[in-house]
Amino acid sequence: MINKKEKRFVIKGEESFEGGKLVVIVDKETGVNYISYVGLGASALTPLLDEKGNVIAEK
Template sequence: MGQRFVLKSKQHMSGGIIKIVMDRYTGVHYIMTSGLGLSGMTPLLDEHGKVVIEKPQSTS
């Protein structure tokens, strides 16, 4: 079945790390933060406030 989450990007900022991960089953992107004693994960939003979802590529 493989891993559910795929790392899309990773960036070091001000002593912490910001990662963008994608749920392979739903296509939803999440932003994860860690460092300086804080961490969290929340859906990533686009410029219109909607959750970023990567559509599966067509196989046809």
């Protein structure tokens, strides 16, 4: 039997935006939230920041 490893990243939310898709992803090991955009021939991934510029992390 193959052991299934628990997934490190989980999708917290997603929505359509400007012809593409925005997705908020959480790293379960560090708690850091990332925002990803894919669409219109481009893609990006960056840590999600609060209004003070601090990385948003789950506690």
